[in-house]
Amino acid sequence: MAFSPQTHAAAAEIIARYPAGRSRSALLPLLHLVQAEQGCVTTEGVTFCAETLGLTAAEVGAVATFYTMYKRRPVGDYLVSVCTNLSCALLGGDDVYARVAELLGIGHDETTPDGRITLEHAECLAACDYAPVMTVNYEFYDQVDPDGAERIVEGLQAGERPAPSRGGPLCSFAEISRQLAGLPDPRPEGVAGPGVGEPSVAGLLLAEADGWTADDRPAPLVPAAAEQAASAERKGS
Structure with missing residues (x-):
């Protein structure tokens, strides 16, 4: 071709x-x-x-073959990735995956018969602070539960494009692949939305609320080797 x-x-x-x-x-x-x-x-x-x-x-x-974002088998219009790594698994990621797999009637790295949706286990989606998470064409749906994930996938099946929790508006797998290649999103609505939510800045908000400053940080520890050298020098003098 x-x-x-x-x-x-x-x-x-x-x-x-x-x-x-x-x-x-x-x-x-x-x-x-x-x-x-x-x-x-x-x-x-x-x-x-x-x-x-x-x-x-x-x-x-x-x-x-090294990077998982490059697929060696055809992917549908929508790649649904459910994180089942530790943080997400502890908070219900496996249940989310099981519900989506049951709804679609497919398993990992499989595509629905109509060629529209591909499902995969994701080893980590780098969003532990929003666990459990699911992405569709790499756009995030945060803190999903099985019912929420089912509604998102049903929306895809109905021809809708459910709004992600963060980032830009959902597009097709072909469209996101072009954007990952570094080409602009031609859609007028293709403007990046919020990229950071409260879970990502919880520590910063706590520090600000308590009035912490950089001066509150503990003094750096002296490495053992340097301390021994200083002690030996003192003894020598």
Whole structure:
């Protein structure tokens, strides 16, 4: 499958951002770019990146198989990721995943028969302060419970785009892949929303409420080796 002229033009635009002789630095965004067109990183996508950047297919494949955001099988319009790592698991992440899997009738790394929704366990979504969390195309839905997750997925099934808790408005997997490649969101409503909520700044708010300042910090501990050296020097004098 040949890539579209738009993809070739976008690839040239991305590569031009890097210094001469450093084009291989564009590999990560180019992988997102080919994924945007084909729904995953195919053999053709690997070949395109390799030929465009002067790399071997093995070099490109090593990167594409290392990062979990690069998919080797087609992804639906919506990638639903449920965190089941420790913080989320302790607060019900496994129950959230089980409810969504039951609703969709699929398991990890599987896609619904209509090709619209892909489900995956996420090892960590880097939002422990909002646990349990779920993302759809990498947009966050914070502190979800099974009922809340079910409503979100039912909205996707009905053709809706439920508003995320933080970040920009929800878009398709192809659209978010282009944004991850470094290309702008052309939608008028595609403006980033709030990125930080109260759980992320709870410690700061507590410090401000109690009037803590930087001067309240404890004195740094002297490393043992330095203390021993100082003691030896004192004894020598």
